[in-house]
Amino acid sequence: MTTSTRGAAKTPAVLVLEDGRIFRGRAYGAHGETFGEAVFSTGMTGYQETLTDPSYHRQVVVMTAPHVGNTGVNDEDPESSRIWVAGYVVRDPARVPSNWRSRRSLDEELVAQGVVGICGVDTRALTRHLRERGAMRVGIFSGASVADDEALLARVREVPQMKGANLSAEVATKEAYVVPAIGEKKFTVAAVDLGIKGMTPHRMAQRGIEVHVLPATATVEDVYAVNPDGVFFSNGPGDPATADGPVAVMRGVLERKTPLFGICFGNQILGRALGFGTYKLKYGHRGINQPVQDRTTGKVEVTAHNHGFAVDAPLDKVSETPYGRVEVSHVCLNDQVVEGLRLLDQPAFSVQYHPEAAAGPHDAAYLFDRFTSLMETAQMEAERA
Numbered sequence: 001m002t003t004s005t006r007g008a009a010k011t012p013a014v015l016v017l018e019d020g021r022i023f024r025g026r027a028y029g030a031h032g033e034t035f036g037e038a039v040f041s042t043g044m045t046g047y048q049e050t051l052t053d054p055s056y057h058r059q060v061v062v063m064t065a066p067h068v069g070n071t072g073v074n075d076e077d078p079e080s081s082r083i084w085v086a087g088y089v090v091r092d093p094a095r096v097p098s099n100w101r102s103r104r105s106l107d108e109e110l111v112a113q114g115v116v117g118i119c120g121v122d123t124r125a126l127t128r129h130l131r132e133r134g135a136m137r138v139g140i141f142s143g144a145s146v147a148d149d150e151a152l153l154a155r156v157r158e159v160p161q162m163k164g165a166n167l168s169a170e171v172a173t174k175e176a177y178v179v180p181a182i183g184e185k186k187f188t189v190a191a192v193d194l195g196i197k198g199m200t201p202h203r204m205a206q207r208g209i210e211v212h213v214l215p216a217t218a219t220v221e222d223v224y225a226v227n228p229d230g231v232f233f234s235n236g237p238g239d240p241a242t243a244d245g246p247v248a249v250m251r252g253v254l255e256r257k258t259p260l261f262g263i264c265f266g267n268q269i270l271g272r273a274l275g276f277g278t279y280k281l282k283y284g285h286r287g288i289n290q291p292v293q294d295r296t297t298g299k300v301e302v303t304a305h306n307h308g309f310a311v312d313a314p315l316d317k318v319s320e321t322p323y324g325r326v327e328v329s330h331v332c333l334n335d336q337v338v339e340g341l342r343l344l345d346q347p348a349f350s351v352q353y354h355p356e357a358a359a360g361p362h363d364a365a366y367l368f369d370r371f372t373s374l375m376e377t378a379q380m381e382a383e384r385a
């Protein structure tokens with residue numbers, strides 16, 4: 001059969017892990033070389049959303065789904081204006097994409113955006129290796145750059161670590177912008193962009209919220225300049241231990257007791273603002289099939305995740321903090337990692353996972369309603385006072 005994409009071209013490529021394990025395959029997407037932290041995603045669908053999620057900045061993503069690219073690339077599903085993954089690893093790229101929305105093949109899109117990938121590698125073996133040894137630095141080399149393995153390994157060992165990486169400002173908007181409410185406007189939210197996914201303000205807009213998306217460097221004054229009914233802190237790449245600026249802004253919001261919601265990086269920032277530590281998980285949670293229990297209702301949700309760090313908060317007791325009592329509201333049932341925090345004495349909460357569900361199941365959509373009801377209650381209280 002003739003092939004329509006370069007994915008099946010026989011240019012050799014090599015994937016070199018920092019511990020010296022090497023996988024050989026074929027070039028996929030752009031030819032050349034790339035470096036990052038090797039992580040795996042178990043999502044069977046939603047590769048466009050994964051590729052364009054700014055939280056994947058500086059990460060080389062291995063897809064555990066064996067066949068990727070089947071539905072091509074459309075203009076509706078990206079979560080931001082570009083692909084952010086540093087490199088892409090798939091076992092068997094679709095040679096002929098087929099979908100009514102498809103505009104081009106995934107391989108063409110990777111080439112157009114200069115994203116270096118590799119295909120034809122045993123992604124099951126690679127994933128098992130990362131699970132056993134942990135996420136680690138990696139390089140992908142193809143075409144002229146496939147040279148002697150020792151030299152490539154030496155270069156991989158020079159790549160900066162994800163631990164200690166401060167990356168939000170590299171991916172967030174430089175200028176503030178507004179996402180208008182859909183239908184009648186009920187609330188204004190200031191959203192601090194640490195690497196926000198497009199679906200997040202959209203989920204708020206669907207609930208009558210006008211979202212003012214602010215740069216990662218926004219100050220407390222910038223946040224309150226939009227006269228917000230609620231404040232939101234987004235997902236984002238890098239190590240939350242480096243996010244001192246957003247932690248200080250969040251403390252300013254907690255002091256004013258404005259309704260507050262955080263997702264993923266936003267959950268880690270809330271954890272830090274309350275005085276908890278964060279730590280790096282061995283290989284993280286990435287995919288759209290992670291079981292999380294909402295400990296308030298006991299219900300289990302199937303949820304979308306993309307995190308390599310987590311909050312270190314006690315699961316079995318209510319913690320006293322300078323901002324009142326806090327409980328761990330959600331927990332991952334695979335490994336008991338903290339997946340949500342809730343303040344008991346003021347209207348603030350956050351989750352480590354992705355209720356915006358792009359891609360992923362919609363089980364957690366109620367969290368946007370919880371945020372909306374916190375703003376409703378605050379508004380009613382203000383009117384009564």
Ligand SMILES: NC(=O)CC[C@H](N)C(=O)O
Binds near residue numbers: 055239240308310
């Ligand atoms: N999606 C996110 O916000 C990720 C948060 C953080 N960079 C982590 O890896 O844990």
